[in-house]
Amino acid sequence: MTLPLIPPMLATSGSLPPPAADTRWAYETKQDGQRVVVYLPGDGTIRLRARSGQDITAAYPELHPLATALGTRSAVLDGEVLALDEQGRASFQLLQSRMGLAHAPARAARRAAAVPVHLVLFDVMHLDGRSLIHLPYTARREALLSLGLHGPAWSTPASIVGHGAEALRATAEHGLEGLVCKRLDSVYEPGVRSRAWIKIRNMRSEDVLIGGWLPGKGRLSGLPGAVLVGQRAAGRLRYVGGVGTGWSEAERTELAGLLREAATDVCPFDPVPATPGAYWVVPRLVGEVRYSTRTRNGMLRQPSWLRLRPDLAPGDAAADIPDDMV
Template identity: 25%
Template sequence: MSADKLDVYRSKRDAARTPEPVPAPGPLPEGNDDTFVIQEHHARRLHWDLRLERDGVLASWAIPKGIPLNPKPNHLAVHTEDHPLEYATFEGEIAKGEYGGGLMLIWDRGTYETEKWTDREVKVVMRGSRFSGRYVLFQTDGKNWMIHRMDPPPETGLPPAADLRPMLPEERKRLPRDQEAYGFEFDLGGTRALAAIENGQVRFSGTDGPMPALDDHPGLGGLGKTLGGLPAVLDGQIVEVGGTPIYMISDVLRLNIGDLLDRVYQDRRRTLDHLDLRGPHWQTTPWFPGDGKAVLKVAKERGLPAALAKRLDSPYLPGTRSPYWMRVPAGD
């Protein structure tokens, strides 16, 4: 047995190359064994990490499909190395090529109560800012673990995906003065549409509600299978390119169990970029932090209708025309 619970953690990381906390060997801190964190980890494959404070470290599990909100399914939970307590507040970009390389964002954190803790079974009640629930983690044959929700599914209070409407920009004649506070995109002049993805199916809705079936755009139906079964709500524009409909994706409103409306635009865009959504009839649009003049210039040169300016700290406000977002016509 390792003399230090963090030996394995340290052996996988170079403190000079990762922004992650890498504490020096020594006595472990004493806590209350009641902190949990769920982190959205855009590593080689998107997954969620559940960490529970226990005996001076964070016991950790990687959960590919996220924390189940429904008691019907059991989700795989891969038991990983213990992490330092400082990891409970960590967000950042782990460099490519390093262990766990990719974007790490906190999805939720809070406190928990222990009902049972053995080498093969952990029962806890978690209470966070975004969700709460009673869960059991249990070891199956071999090294695999599973996670199961033990209480009824919560009332999320979230509107159904089909009821969401796109957030809209205000019309402006000029770019904002403080361009460093904005991310800039191209207005491609297509049909604004939200894509609700669930169970491999995709349904589009626009500013006026649900859009017609995909009979006119059959290729867009394949978008429903791009996230490996994870539900999501995306925002974008359907544009015609050489007579072919392409869904140009510019935002993500929900992902798996996570509602992202209150996450700032900059972090939503980073999450969207890491999803790497590219296909024959869809792709992620580029965005350019702080570079509005260049975006507007290119929009004029390419005959695009406008540039969009979106504050980096902007939440997503469905169905609202907000000054957080601006549309600046490209002109002649």
């Protein structure tokens, strides 16, 4: 059977629905992985396509047995490929070692032995030769659950209706990326970033030291495009990432003056980060940044600037980097 190519529906960043509308929404855990559309024509084959439409089937050999999970039934499924850390949480950094191997099946097989992946399924857009995209979320969810797709490397996680605030709090307490809110009456909109699906990331904040900056381009010419930040750990200033968002133009201009005053020819980070074109500063400016999570080597993911902390001394920005990341 020839199955239709269906680009995945995308969620819009936002906040929880108002309490009065809570029971009209379903809540699913937001996963930190690679979005994938699964094509099962019912002939014992499987095709996995990334959000870009690229065929990535060969990158994930442990998912190939899913080809026979539905027998001769055909389906197009929506899901996320995850790599789990020692605590059972999705780690995008681990997954990166598995991505990009679609054209190297032998390497993919070797990496699969070292870093296995798991596929979570959360929607079905086509089933038994019939399109389901015009059905509401509740009907598609019922159809998906009826398939009983739970296997050695794939599963269909639960969703809940209502109790959004409790669900979001639970994801934060368990160190998960966040929550996806889906309106119960929402149809599936292929390739559309829809307000019917809302994604909420759990963000954290920490104090950091500015140790350098990268010049801006275009309208930011002459201003810092990003600051390079670090935290003190094990007696040294560890580079933890570049922050390029979160300022107003006035704040960025003020920061440019402070960076000029702190200029130095010596990189304060140990080890020196690979940041071509960087300008270094004496690490005396403390700032607060917001971020989603840390990578396995302590880098901040998706950092954004919150504020300068003139009330803090440089020594107050000691790192809260776990020992195994130092």
